[in-house]
Amino acid sequence: MTRSSFFKNLRDRAFSSRRVWLGLSLGLTAVYAVLAWQKAWGGDYVLADDGRQHLFWLARYQDPELFRGDLIADYFEAVAPFGYRGLYWFGSLCGVAPFWLSKVMILPLYLLSVAWAFGVIWELFPVALAAGLGAIMFAQSLGITDAIFSGTPKAFIYPLFTAFAYYLLRGSPVVVLVTGLLGLFYPQMMLVAMGVLLLRLWGWEKGRLRWRGDRWTVVSLLIGGGVLIPYVLGTHDFGPVVTKVEAQQMIEFSQAGRSRFFYDDAIRFWFEGRGGIRWASILTPVTNGAGFGLLFLPWWRKRLPLLGKLRPKAIFLAQVVVASLGLFAISHILLFRLHLPSRYTGHSLRLVMSLGAGIFLASLLDVLWPSQWKRLWQKGLGGMFTLVLLGGVLLYPLWISGFPLTNYVSGHESELYEFLRSQPPNSLVASTSRIADDLPSFAQQPVLVAREYAIPYHLGYYEIFKTRVEDLISAQYSPDLEIVQEFCDRYQIDFWLLNHNAFEVAYLAEHGWLEDYQPVTQQALQRLKSGERPALASLVKTHTVLTGENYWLLDMRSLR
Numbered sequence: 001m002t003r004s005s006f007f008k009n010l011r012d013r014a015f016s017s018r019r020v021w022l023g024l025s026l027g028l029t030a031v032y033a034v035l036a037w038q039k040a041w042g043g044d045y046v047l048a049d050d051g052r053q054h055l056f057w058l059a060r061y062q063d064p065e066l067f068r069g070d071l072i073a074d075y076f077e078a079v080a081p082f083g084y085r086g087l088y089w090f091g092s093l094c095g096v097a098p099f100w101l102s103k104v105m106i107l108p109l110y111l112l113s114v115a116w117a118f119g120v121i122w123e124l125f126p127v128a129l130a131a132g133l134g135a136i137m138f139a140q141s142l143g144i145t146d147a148i149f150s151g152t153p154k155a156f157i158y159p160l161f162t163a164f165a166y167y168l169l170r171g172s173p174v175v176v177l178v179t180g181l182l183g184l185f186y187p188q189m190m191l192v193a194m195g196v197l198l199l200r201l202w203g204w205e206k207g208r209l210r211w212r213g214d215r216w217t218v219v220s221l222l223i224g225g226g227v228l229i230p231y232v233l234g235t236h237d238f239g240p241v242v243t244k245v246e247a248q249q250m251i252e253f254s255q256a257g258r259s260r261f262f263y264d265d266a267i268r269f270w271f272e273g274r275g276g277i278r279w280a281s282i283l284t285p286v287t288n289g290a291g292f293g294l295l296f297l298p299w300w301r302k303r304l305p306l307l308g309k310l311r312p313k314a315i316f317l318a319q320v321v322v323a324s325l326g327l328f329a330i331s332h333i334l335l336f337r338l339h340l341p342s343r344y345t346g347h348s349l350r351l352v353m354s355l356g357a358g359i360f361l362a363s364l365l366d367v368l369w370p371s372q373w374k375r376l377w378q379k380g381l382g383g384m385f386t387l388v389l390l391g392g393v394l395l396y397p398l399w400i401s402g403f404p405l406t407n408y409v410s411g412h413e414s415e416l417y418e419f420l421r422s423q424p425p426n427s428l429v430a431s432t433s434r435i436a437d438d439l440p441s442f443a444q445q446p447v448l449v450a451r452e453y454a455i456p457y458h459l460g461y462y463e464i465f466k467t468r469v470e471d472l473i474s475a476q477y478s479p480d481l482e483i484v485q486e487f488c489d490r491y492q493i494d495f496w497l498l499n500h501n502a503f504e505v506a507y508l509a510e511h512g513w514l515e516d517y518q519p520v521t522q523q524a525l526q527r528l529k530s531g532e533r534p535a536l537a538s539l540v541k542t543h544t545v546l547t548g549e550n551y552w553l554l555d556m557r558s559l560r
Contacts, residue, residue: 021132022118029114029139032397033107036149036404040103045411045442047099048150052409052452054080055102055151056440061092065425070446072453075461078236083184084153099441102151109159110148114139116162117355123169124314125359127306133393134358137287140396141354143404144284147347150407156185157347164193165320165351168200169313171216179220183227188327188343194224195323196316238461244335251516252456258513259456261340275335277328278346282353285396291356293364304363314359317352324348336457365389409438416497416553417443419546423494430472430488431497432514435551439497448472448491451513470520476502477524481535488556495545496536496554503537505529 040046047055057073059066067073077085091101118135125131147154160182167175179197183190197220201213247253253261263269270276283289293300294317301307327344335341368385397403411417413435420427420443429439429447436450447453449468456462468491475487476498487493501507508514508525515521527534539554546553 018122018128018131021128022115022135025114025118025132025135025139026111028136028394029110030107032139032143032404033110036106036110036143036406037103039404039406039408040106040149042408043410045414045417045438046408047411047441048102048146048152049407049409050146050150050152050154051099051102052437052441053455054084054153055098056444058088058092058098059444061089062097063425066444067440067446068426070426071461071464072440072446075238075455075458076453078238079458081153081185081187082230083181084156086184099151102155105151105155106149109155110139110142113142113148113158113162116159116166117351119166120162120169121355121358123166123311124316124355125310125362127309127359127362129365130359130362132358133361134355136393137285137357137396138351138354140285141288141350143397144400145281145350146405146407149404153186154347156181157189158351160185161189161193161348161351165316168196168217168220169316171214173216173219175216176220176223180223180227183224183231187228187231188339189347190224190227191327191338192320192323192344192348194221195327196319197221197224199319199322238458240459241336242457242459242462246459247336247456250456251518252454256515258451258454258516274340274342275332276342277349278342281346282349284350285400287361287393287396288350288353288357290360290364291353293360294356300360300363304367306363306366307359310359317356320348320352339457361389361393411438411442413438413442413548413551416546416548416551419553420445420495427494428492429495429497430491430493430556432472432476432502432511433497433499433551435499436497448493454513454516466517469514469517473514473517473520473524476536477508477527477532477534479527479532479535481538484535484539485559488559492560493556496543496556498536498540498552498554500550500552503528503534 053076057067057070057077060073060077088098088101092098096104114135117138118131121131121134122128142148142158147157149155160178164175164178164182167173167178179190179193182193197217200217201211202209203212204210242250248262251257252259255263259274261274263273268276271279297307297310324345327338328341331338331341331344338344365386368389416435417439420429420439423445425445427445429436429445431447431450434451436447437452439445439447439450449465449472454462454465454469456466471487471491475484478484488496499507505525505528508521508528536554540552543554543556543558544552545555
């Protein structure tokens with residue numbers, strides 16, 4: 001076999017072996033999932049960062065006595081999508097603990113996302129190399145965001161949206177089911193899907209706008225609209241949603257706030273923050289940048305012959321972009337009625353860029369492949385570029401420290417968690433410490449407040465929460481013991497968790513999230529600077545029931 005025929009055979013197999021590339025993409029995905037599992041089960045107290053908001057209250061499904069009447073648990077349950085609640089309820093009914101289920105689901109959700117992404121590219125551009133590269137880059141992209149690993153509603157975005165795309169492109173009735181599921185698990189992405197469906201109802205033909213909708217597109221829209229009705233008409237006790245004008249006046253939404261949204265820098269606002277398109281997340285991995293090549297498709301068609309295989313269906317990618325940007329604009333107009341604008345671009349555009357990059361890189365490799373050239377030096381140069389491109393894509397995670405980036409948090413206060421678990425259910429803990437963020441998840445006891453739960457989008461919830469924080473700060477730094485006793489009695493505080501440096505000026509001055517609560521925090525800071533001794537400090541010796549490396553846990557039940 002000559003060298004030319006060897007390269008030609010190798011090229012033919014690389015570009016046509018669908019099973020090989022599907023197997024490779026799923027194999028690498030499985031490796032990424034196993035690496036994530038190693039982190040997920042790397043300790044007794046490991047949980048996704050967002051899981052501390054969205055998973056702890058699910059323990060109610062196994063033990064109804066847990067978090068009974070707890071404001072924070074009630075709120076996060078009320079805003080959770082119906083499908084998400086139903087899945088964990090069913091898991092609990094089958095004896096599967098929510099935290100365990102959230103971690104077990106990583107592998108199937110990851111594999112399904114990548115498998116359907118492979119299928120989507122094949123529908124748009126039936127070249128095995130393109131489908132494989134796009135699916136692999138998509139898998140890597142998911143490994144750089146914590147969505148799949150979180151076990152929260154956003155974990156279901158990618159498998160459901162890629163399934164929606166796949167069945168829509170195939171004209172399958174399954175798209176109806178998937179559209180409904182999107183709404184049950186992540187309504188914002190269903191709105192993007194419905195935007196795509198609307199764009200597909202009409203198309204230009206011979207200079208005229210003509211109807212192109214099929215029955216499954218229409219039925220999917222009807223199902224999507226039906227799923228939205230409970231969200232539109234449904235009410236809970238935590239409204240209304242904060243308005244743009246109100247948010248602009250709140251420290252919490254400022255550049256320095258806990259839920260920073262408004263930035264002084266316009267570039268950060270429109271491209272990085274919660275109100276922006278978030279290009280940084282879309283262009284991860286950086287190889288996704290190759291997707292921009294499709295923007296110059298007319299110019300590339302003459303230079304990259306393989307792009308001739310691009311099917312008319314590929315207009316789907318543009319439809320996703322238009323739908324996403326349209327909803328991004330609408331969500332800014334209706335701020336915060338459709339929640340955060342970035343929800344409508346970050347996820348969908350990540351998929352578009354990954355798929356587009358796979359198509360473009362495969363077309364580029366078709367030209368660079370050694371068998372395409374006649375002279376030896378050209379073959380060598382083409383082979384070198386081919387190896388660099390393929391190696392760069394396949395080995396990209398090796399250059400990312402800690403890949404996959406699961407964003408797990410680990411609890412380090414096991415003695416504290418075990419002690420609180422041994423107490424009666426619903427033993428309320430008051431604290432300004434960051435340790436309190438983990439107590440509902442790892443100790444299964446409610447906290448009066450904690451930074452992790454300071455979410456200001458629904459004023460019916462946040463105004464109560466804010467009052468609690470201000471009362472807590474006032475009591476913790478008051479020199480009057482009666483104020484401490486009145487606070488404990490009003491909120492029925494069982495335990496008070498204090499950092500060892502809680503009464504130092506630096507603690508308050510550098511304790512970021514408390515700065516959102518003014519003027520109470522500033523007043524407490526002035527008291528410390530003036531040398532006033534908080535009454536609570538005098539109870540440390542007499543009421544401490546557990547001492548850790550960085551904290552005291554005080555039993556306050558005798559003061560009520």
